[in-house]
Amino acid sequence: MFETLQPLPQDPILQLMQTFREDNRPDKVDLGIGVYKDDAGNTPIMAAVHEAERRLLEGETTKSYVGPAGSTGFNSAMAELILGSNSPLVRDGRVSVIQTPGGCGALRMAAEFLRLCKADTKVWVSTPTWANHLPLLGGAGLTIREYPYLNPETLQVDFGAMLETLERADAGDVVLLHGCCHNPSGADLSLAQWQEVTSLIQRKGLLPFVDMAYQGLGEGLDADAAGLRHLASAVPEMLIAGSCSKNFGLYRERTGALALVSETATVNAAATSQLLSVIRSHYSMPPAHGASIVETILGDDDLRAQWQQELNGMCERILHLRHAFAGALSSFGDFEFIARQRGMFSFLGISPEQVGRLRKEHGIYMLESSRVNVAGLNDHVLPQVASALREVLG
Numbered sequence: 001m002f003e004t005l006q007p008l009p010q011d012p013i014l015q016l017m018q019t020f021r022e023d024n025r026p027d028k029v030d031l032g033i034g035v036y037k038d039d040a041g042n043t044p045i046m047a048a049v050h051e052a053e054r055r056l057l058e059g060e061t062t063k064s065y066v067g068p069a070g071s072t073g074f075n076s077a078m079a080e081l082i083l084g085s086n087s088p089l090v091r092d093g094r095v096s097v098i099q100t101p102g103g104c105g106a107l108r109m110a111a112e113f114l115r116l117c118k119a120d121t122k123v124w125v126s127t128p129t130w131a132n133h134l135p136l137l138g139g140a141g142l143t144i145r146e147y148p149y150l151n152p153e154t155l156q157v158d159f160g161a162m163l164e165t166l167e168r169a170d171a172g173d174v175v176l177l178h179g180c181c182h183n184p185s186g187a188d189l190s191l192a193q194w195q196e197v198t199s200l201i202q203r204k205g206l207l208p209f210v211d212m213a214y215q216g217l218g219e220g221l222d223a224d225a226a227g228l229r230h231l232a233s234a235v236p237e238m239l240i241a242g243s244c245s246k247n248f249g250l251y252r253e254r255t256g257a258l259a260l261v262s263e264t265a266t267v268n269a270a271a272t273s274q275l276l277s278v279i280r281s282h283y284s285m286p287p288a289h290g291a292s293i294v295e296t297i298l299g300d301d302d303l304r305a306q307w308q309q310e311l312n313g314m315c316e317r318i319l320h321l322r323h324a325f326a327g328a329l330s331s332f333g334d335f336e337f338i339a340r341q342r343g344m345f346s347f348l349g350i351s352p353e354q355v356g357r358l359r360k361e362h363g364i365y366m367l368e369s370s371r372v373n374v375a376g377l378n379d380h381v382l383p384q385v386a387s388a389l390r391e392v393l394g
């Protein structure tokens with residue numbers, strides 16, 4: 001059976017990481033990989049996470065099974081984090097939150113669930129979108145359609161084109177929206193634009209699905225969720241994929257959540273039972289450790305405050321770097337959009353040849369699409385990156 005299989009080419013991002021590791025220039029700069037980095041270029045364990053782990057190690061009494069929905073304490077803490085405290089959806093029993101193996105687990109289980117609801121479900125994704133959305137959603141059998149999102153000339157949201165295309169979607173189609181910190185572009189919808197999209201979704205009977213992978217890294221925990229919360233307050237049904245990979249730095253612990261919003265509590269109970277059965281047939285139940293960490297942090301006033309402070313520090317560092325980067329490039333081009341965008345990523349809008357020259361001649365690494373991870377910069381390397389870019393742009 002296996003002899004017929006051909007090896008696949010290496011993933012371009014992993015390939016880039018390998019080339020970076022093998023590059024022995026001391027002043028090389030990694031703007032490629034999509035994880036948060038501190039000033040020293042590390043992706044540290046947050047102090048609040050360390051402390052929660054210490055408490056867990058001391059207090060844990062069993063490793064017995066938890067169940068397909070994961071921890072109820074984690075799930076209600078995530079409902080509050082994403083939907084806000086005192087959400088009427090929670091009060092009215094219209095939402096269930098299920099612990100998943102990362103945001104990826106939430107995306108895939110939502111896709112499997114959607115296919116169960118309707119075998120020929122179409123899902124509209126932004127152009128561009130996070131590359132993994134395509135296999136995660138398409139792999140479950142959903143038909144992928146694209147709506148224009150980023151204008152490649154201005155590197156800003158082409159909102160008119162987005163609405164015009166979504167007008168052509170059919171009732172029951174799913175619209176995938178990035179909750180904040182759009183990956184890969186950093187270009188987010190304003191609250192007014194969220195309101196317009198909400199109206200369109202309501203009028204056309206579309207099903208919104210929000211991928212919330214970076215809450216707290218754009219402008220703050222509540223500000224980043226404002227669009228999503230407006231949408232959730234207005235529509236009868238909705239799906240939300242949450243992730244604790246970035247805002248708790250729990251990447252490898254595979255910690256995420258899937259929220260299922262229904263029109264009534266009765267519908268929600270039935271739909272949730274179906275979702276849990278889908279989960280049971282895939283991975284049975286999620287891993288516990290990361291979710292226990294999050295539950296411990298969010299359930300303790302001091303730890304929660306400490307975590308928020310650390311997260312705010314990360315968010316502010318990114319915002320500072322965005323402004324400093326745009327400023328450093330301003331003498332030879334209009335890169336003001338970098339300061340206006342949010343989260344870790346932006347496209348520089350340069351050609352693959354220029355990206356290649358930055359790598360070969362200057363040891364500066366980014367994706368071929370010119371997507372950079374702003375968190376990979378620091379005040380020390382900024383002038384070096386700016387002068388390399390000036391040279392390459394000629």
Ligand code: PMP
Binds near residue numbers: 244
């Ligand atoms: N959605 C988007 C847009 C992402 O960028 C990521 C992480 N790169 C995820 C979801 C899911 O991440 P994880 O499965 O690690 O939580």
